[in-house]
Amino acid sequence: MPSRDGSKTVGTTESIILGITLSINNLAGGFDAGIIHLNIWAISSISGLFSYICIGLSAFIGAKFAAQRLGPSASFISGALLDSLTRVVNILKAGHPLM
Template structure:
């Protein structure tokens, strides 16, 4: 039971470390995130976790439990590696043609892009787009929770909770102290944490 809770919390943290980087970036730029906008982002992350978890749970009914665990671990490895190499891929993409990069990639590269109207406040529509961008990590965590038969409702709740707390606190931290340390390393830490979860599952 305790091990399952630790795994669910670790998945939630890994899914939301990018939120910390985004929050700091917004805080430094004095872009306001209301509690409603923050809640929208959190709900989207929670729903993404639940949806991908149901997909993983459905698949687990048709494959051997051991195989399901390895599939979940592989997903963690793959997504973790993808996240770690994202900054390098983004830099290459920018060099080719920055204007042609998709909205999600541009937001993850520069969170202020989500403030489409440059009002220094994230509107509800902008929060929805931001939530979709930040929910990408949640899909991997939810799928892993599904194939390993973790409690999907609790996992989705943890993901939504950590999303709300990390985005809000990091925005305050960035605004108050103008610190970029976590923002610079959030992507690397998130990727390594997902890989560590995958190793834990097959160890």
């Protein structure tokens, strides 16, 4: 999603909206963990760690390579990748009882 004010940077309000939006996914993860009686502290710690790693690596790769090569279509492609990943995860969850 491009910056609301066209500045090509993410401001405080945009960061808050993005954080809330990304955190909604954790509601489903917490619900799933509760149903199958997993340790909520371990799941939260692992989820947080991998979130930071993935966001950091993706930001680095996006800034270093993708933004220069993809130009204006980078936002569209990142959205399409996110949508594709969501669909794959949902398909995997439907076929595996513990996912």
